[in-house]
Amino acid sequence: MPSFRYLQLDVFPATPGGGNPLGVVFGASYMSSAQMQRLARWLNLVETTFVLPAETADADYRLGIFTPSAEIPFAGHPTIGSAHSVLDSGFATARNGQLIQQCGAGLLPIRVNGAGATRELFVRAPGACVVREGSDDASLRAALGFQALGRLAPALVDGGRRWWIAEFADEAAVRTWQPNHAAIKALARADACMGLCVFGRCANPDHDLVVRAFPAGAGIVEDPASGAANGLIAAYIAEREPDGKLARGYRVSQGREMGHDAALAVRIEADGAVWVGGRTRTVIDGTLAWP
Secondary structure (H helix, E strand, O other): OOEEEEEEEEEOEOOOOOOEEEEEEEOOOOOOHHHHHHHHHHHOOOOEEEEEOOOOOOOOEEEEEEOOOOEEOOOHHHHHHHHHHHHHHOOOOOEOOEEEEEEOOEEEEEEEEOOHHHOEEEEEOOOOEEEEEOOOOHHHHHHHOOOOEOOOOOEEEEEOEEEEEEEEOOHHHHHOOOOOHHHHHHHHHHHOOOOEEEEEEOOOOOOOEEEEEEOHHHOOOOEOOOHHHHHHHHHHHHHHOOOOOOOOEEEEEEOHHHOOOEEEEEEEOOOOOEEEEEOEEEEEEEEEEOO
């Protein structure tokens, strides 16, 4: 029976066990996409990745990213966690403080800041654009209910993944919200998107935004730490508030409402490029036997 090196990670943890779990498989380059999907379904994590040899000299490695139900072109926490494993395993080495990942969304640069337990990795999020803005959409109104909104209008934003994002009035509104999951699922279906991601601004020394993500379009009720969704929020804030307090970056708290405590960092450059990242911790490093 074939065996593979398998790692299970805690990505973006603010406390041990507080981040988003990720499975990373090495040595499965002969497997077909269908075989990878079967393994990802069995592991039943939010995402499982397969680290593969790059198909271009411009990349350091290639990444296959799978939810339990589908292969996806890009996601933030699998990208950051897999880069962590690539470095720790010696599969690839950073050049000038950077890795280049090949995936379904193209070639993505990943910045390596620091080393050891304090190392932070940042991926440049794919370019984002607003597909539609405003709260007149009936499916969106149903998903939001009577929730008081913040200063930015809700928007359907596309950038590697497509999400509805909505600002709530404040941190407490986000943390205490009781979402209508059936309505969010209907919203995801109506707009062929991941679902709804909500955020609120914070008066907190540890974080500037609190975020909750509901990717019903991927069959997930709530995601404890979503790099891709946070990248879209950052791009939208930077576009709408180019001179605002958050326009060059901020810290995010996510997942606490579902028993996790995740911390993400966002950096926004003068040209609008968004980098999302944080720390990763390896929890399991072993061998996976799989037919």
